[in-house]
Amino acid sequence: MSNKEEKPDEKQSSWKDFIYNPRTGEFIGRTASSWALIFLFYLVFYGCLAGMFSLTMWVMLQTLDDYTPKYRDRVANPGLVIRPKSMDIGFNRTIPQQYDRYVKHLESFLQQYNDTVQEKNELCMVGEYFNQDDAAEKKVCQFKRSLLRQCSGLADTTFGYAEGQPCVLVKMNRVIGLKPRGDPYINCTAKRETPLQMQYFPAEGRFDKMYFPYYGKKAHPNYVQPLVAVKLLLTKQDYNSELTIECKVEGSDLRNNDERDKFLGRVTFRVNVSE
Ligand SMILES: *[C@@H]1O[C@H](CO)[C@@H](O)[C@H](O)[C@H]1NC(C)=O
Ligand SMILES: *[C@@H]1O[C@H](CO)[C@@H](O)[C@H](O)[C@H]1NC(C)=O
């Protein structure tokens, strides 16, 4: 131990020899040609790995279809969502600033349903599925916002928020190829003893069959989902308290009572209007 410490030169020179040994021409224990071979080996090795990865990726992408998802649920069941996008709708009806964002949201959401925009779309047969499996460019059935009457934002530009009887739009999420059997409609109920009066647009809250099936984003551009507007006919006794409203799709084979998924075929939100 002490011996070595006395000869630091020798230790250093053996280190130097290890890095580069001028006598044998070795660099870190190997000759240049040996290093070149190792380098070449790894180059080929990783090149092959990258090649195999790209090849499998390419083969897999070939099996995918641009138009429909490859994997999806065996039974396609849509979720329900509401507009305005809020699970807690609360405002003082005498203070416009408090409901402005709901009104703005509804107004911008309904732009794509403008009558002028929708007039470019097809007038479809009421009550019939609009099958167009063979068509290259799928057509879209008209859904004009004027169908939503008092909830269209046309005559009443505040969607009932100023009068304290707000509208909420209910829509089903898009599911490619979905053809609901029966006559799906939206039924909303207030979770309390006494029922709450509501108005539905279009009549009876129906989703017409003509809006199904949907063929996917790429095949079916400009597709618009059918909507159901629900106007909550709140009265003086309903103000200043929180109401829980549940809307469900009924009258069809669409599921609305899944234990685990609270949004499958139904949606729950709270409303609190003050004056
Ligand atoms: C929709 O209609 C409203 C008024 O009816 C208009 O202000 C708005 O610009 C229209 N939007 C589109 C996208 O056509
Ligand atoms: C809506 O749901 C309520 C509660 O489940 C039920 O009593 C009522 O009959 C339903 N209305 C319609 C039109 O199905």
Ligand SMILES: *[C@@H]1O[C@H](CO)[C@@H](O)[C@H](O)[C@H]1NC(C)=O
């Ligand atoms: C709602 O606004 C009005 C007018 O500003 C006010 O008098 C009333 O107290 C407000 N209601 C609540 C519950 O805050």
